[in-house]
Amino acid sequence: MIRVAIAGGSGYAGGELLRLLLAHPDAEVAQVTSERLAGKFAHRTHPNLRGLTRLRYVPLGELSSCDVLFSCLPHGASARHIDAFLANAERVVDLGADFRLGDADEYERFYGQPHPRPGLLGRFVYGIPELNREALRRASLVACAGCNATVSILALRPLFAEQVAKSVVIEVKVGSSEAGNRASDASHHPERSGAMRSYKPTGHRHLAEIRAVLDGMGAARAGAEGAVAERVGAERVVAAGPSRTGAGPSVRAPACDIHFSATAVEMVRGILATCHVFLREDLDEKALWRIYRRACADEPFVRIVKERTGIHRYPDPKLLAGSNYCDIGFEKDPHAQRVVVMAAIDNLMKGAAGQAVQAFNIMHGLPERRGLEFPGLHPA
Amino acid sequence: MHKCPVCDAEVAISEDPVEGELLECQECGVELEILALGPITLGEAPDAEEDWGE
Numbered sequence: 463m464i465r466v467a468i469a470g471g472s473g474y475a476g477g478e479l480l481r482l483l484l485a486h487p488d489a490e491v492a493q494v495t496s497e498r499l500a501g502k503f504a505h506r507t508h509p510n511l512r513g514l515t516r517l518r519y520v521p522l523g524e525l526s527s528c529d530v531l532f533s534c535l536p537h538g539a540s541a542r543h544i545d546a547f548l549a550n551a552e553r554v555v556d557l558g559a560d561f562r563l564g565d566a567d568e569y570e571r572f573y574g575q576p577h578p579r580p581g582l583l584g585r586f587v588y589g590i591p592e593l594n595r596e597a598l599r600r601a602s603l604v605a606c607a608g609c610n611a612t613v614s615i616l617a618l619r620p621l622f623a624e625q626v627a628k629s630v631v632i633e634v635k636v637g638s639s640e641a642g643n644r645a646s647d648a649s650h651h652p653e654r655s656g657a658m659r660s661y662k663p664t665g666h667r668h669l670a671e672i673r674a675v676l677d678g679m680g681a682a683r684a685g686a687e688g689a690v691a692e693r694v695g696a697e698r699v700v701a702a703g704p705s706r707t708g709a710g711p712s713v714r715a716p717a718c719d720i721h722f723s724a725t726a727v728e729m730v731r732g733i734l735a736t737c738h739v740f741l742r743e744d745l746d747e748k749a750l751w752r753i754y755r756r757a758c759a760d761e762p763f764v765r766i767v768k769e770r771t772g773i774h775r776y777p778d779p780k781l782l783a784g785s786n787y788c789d790i791g792f793e794k795d796p797h798a799q800r801v802v803v804m805a806a807i808d809n810l811m812k813g814a815a816g817q818a819v820q821a822f823n824i825m826h827g828l829p830e831r832r833g834l835e836f837p838g839l840h841p842a
Numbered sequence: 843m844h845k846c847p848v849c850d851a852e853v854a855i856s857e858d859p860v861e862g863e864l865l866e867c868q869e870c871g872v873e874l875e876i877l878a879l880g881p882i883t884l885g886e887a888p889d890a891e892e893d894w895g896e
Contacts, residue, residue: 751849751870769871770848 463490464826467528470535472496472519474643475557477508478815479532484514486833495522525550532818533558541578553602553825555818561586561605562671572670589821592616592761593675598824609813610634610724611671613735616764616788617805620757621739622676629719631738637729640809662724669722676720731810732779737803747794750801754792762831763812767791777806784808785838786816847884848872855882
């Protein structure tokens with residue numbers, strides 16, 4: 463058994479991770495931490511786990527050695543405690559934002575403060591398995607991607623790999639659990655219930671990850687296939703940060719305009735990303751099918767959802783609640799050089815805890831679907 | 843193996859196909875009709891028609 467611990471286990475991502483790891487046949491959860499709830503049973507904050515564990519929260523200072531330390535601490539806290547984590551665990555999987563970006567300047571631009579441990583940025587592998595499967599096999603430090611970044615990157619990865627996108631506008635509709643489990647004026651029921659709130663029309667932090675990854679894919683492809691770059695006329699600039707295969711994305715001058723907006727809607731779990739992709743050249747639906755089929759064929763948790771009939775023709779996060787799947791659909795605009803790509807995930811699963819467990823499986827040479835082999839609920 | 847005219851996925855056809863036979867593409871879910879047998883030609887089945895040759 464692989465002994466694991468969860469730092470910061472009282473939040474929603476921590477609770478979801480605990481749910482998955484308690485049922486994982488190869489993991490044994492040794493400790494779960496919470497400063498605020500130290501001494502309390504974990505099921506006090508995660509009542510769905512009642513009867514499944516008698517674990518009590520311990521403070522961070524009481525963490526003992528384990529094989530894998532999962533950090534679900536708030537942004538900034540993982541970087542502060544990273545030395546203790548590294549002293550206690552052979553491997554660290556961080557679900558927060560501290561080590562996602564490969565470039566300290568970009569971190570400061572989006573997070574508004576200098577990175578506390580810039581020297582560690584290059585050591586973390588960005589945790590989206592569909593991007594970095596090989597790097598994850600050798601990784602001891604993993605930074606899971608942001609939930610909105612995950613769904614956006616998975617939606618657009620096939621088109622960027624083929625270098626057919628000229629510009630993209632991503633609009634995500636997100637559930638309230640993205641905001642975490644601490645109450646605020648914005649989450650007060652009379653304010654949040656029924657809301658359709660544009661909470662980040664521009665400048666969302668996850669845009670930094672999306673741009674760095676997708677532009678990085680284009681640059682890598684352009685480096686390998688100069689003729690393609692010449693054909694599409696893309697301008698490329700050498701990475702500002704250190705070049706690291708599989709490591710957190712670093713900043714590049716954009717090869718493609720990428721924009722991102724987020725809207726909070728009446729939903730607890732889930733994200734629906736609607737991506738308006740303006741193409742460099744016109745492609746028909748069959749060509750798009752081939753691109754997406756090729757990109758998704760061997761992925762255990764990515765499905766193409768594009769039906770001609772029925773009521774579930776395109777991805778719907780409601781059908782993915784509790785599952786690790788990402789569903790992707792698309793439709794070519796017959797009157798414009800535009801394709802609309804829709805993608806859905808459960809933000810707490812594929813966007814957080816499920817992604818972390820998938821990465822954990824890969825890191826340990828386990829079957830990738832181990833402990834994640836269940837669909838979402840229907841009806842939910 | 844034959845290709846779906848909508849999504850280009852491979853579509854399996856029975857060993858003893860019949861003109862007018864209806865199939866469903868497992869990838870995109872479109873309902874297909876065998877329009878001709880020699881060679882086999884697939885097309886989208888019409889949404890509503892009184893007699894589809896069945």
